[in-house]
Amino acid sequence: xxxxxxxxxxxxxxxxxxxxxxxxxxxxxxxxxxxxxxxxxxxxxxxxxxxxxxxxxxxxxxxxxxxxxxxxxxxxxxxxxxxxxxxxxxxxxxxxxxxxxxxxxxxxxxxxxxxxxxxxxxxxxxxxxxxxxxxxxxxxxxxxxxxxxxxxxxxxxxxxxxxxxxxxxxxxxxxxxxxxxxxxxxxxxxxxxxxxxxxxxxxxxxxxxxxxxxxxxxxxxxx
Numbered sequence: 001x002x003x004x005x006x007x008x009x010x011x012x013x014x015x016x017x018x019x020x021x022x023x024x025x026x027x028x029x030x031x032x033x034x035x036x037x038x039x040x041x042x043x044x045x046x047x048x049x050x051x052x053x054x055x056x057x058x059x060x061x062x063x064x065x066x067x068x069x070x071x072x073x074x075x076x077x078x079x080x081x082x083x084x085x086x087x088x089x090x091x092x093x094x095x096x097x098x099x100x101x102x103x104x105x106x107x108x109x110x111x112x113x114x115x116x117x118x119x120x121x122x123x124x125x126x127x128x129x130x131x132x133x134x135x136x137x138x139x140x141x142x143x144x145x146x147x148x149x150x151x152x153x154x155x156x157x158x159x160x161x162x163x164x165x166x167x168x169x170x171x172x173x174x175x176x177x178x179x180x181x182x183x184x185x186x187x188x189x190x191x192x193x194x195x196x197x198x199x200x201x202x203x204x205x206x207x208x209x210x211x212x213x214x215x216x217x218x219x220x221x222x223x
Contacts, residue, residue: 030073030100037104037119037176064114068107069143069193071118073100077198080138084129094127096135096164098199101172105195112184116143119176120197124162126169134161140200141177145185146192153193154182157203 043064078100083093102121107114118141124131142155162173180195 030103037106037117039106043106043108043117064107064109067187067190068105069116069190069195071103071105071195071197073103074140074142074196074198077140077196077200080199080201081127082135083127092128095129096127096131097125098135098137099123099125100197103197109184110181113181114184116180116195117176117178118180118195118197119174121172121174124164124171124173126164126171131164133166134163136160137162137173137175138200138203139175140198140203141180142196143180143182144194144196145189146194153185154180156180157200159204 080098082095082097084095085093100120100122104119106117108117109115120139122137124135124137136159138157138159140155140157143153145151145153156177156179158175158177160173160175162171164171184190185193
């Protein structure tokens, strides 16, 4: 599987995002509190902080409490700003901006397969141009083996709607990917695995395109 690219759409040389700087100041940092991310029987109780690798050498086999891949936001994909105009947008054209606030993950070992639950919480911030009654939030989850040449191991894309009630300018959302699975690698390789999340506005664009029409068969020339 080739690399997965996350796209961060920043409008107006990020001037639109700067417009919401004050609003974001209170919620732009990502929290490690995962009380909202309920435990599931069979999954580890690991939190959103990076796994503690210091105990790995003392353990005979992988433990999903200590070896569960760490979780991070893909660089350049932490926010997504949508403007009313696509050509030369300005701060006043900003309709809404998406941002993450909390991350969490759990791991379970199912034979030779690691199954992960990955969850995100975030906010929709309404801009001066006004958001629609419902916005679409595109999130990509990807397991990557870091190294000189990073390798994508598994990826899932999700797009879900978030309702914006009248008069609301700050609405929260939650999404949980229940089955981000991949084969158990060697111990050394697993240590390099990282799960990245990010907004991906073009993640399913190709899938939503209508299929190309097939050309009508040519009629045989009369003899």
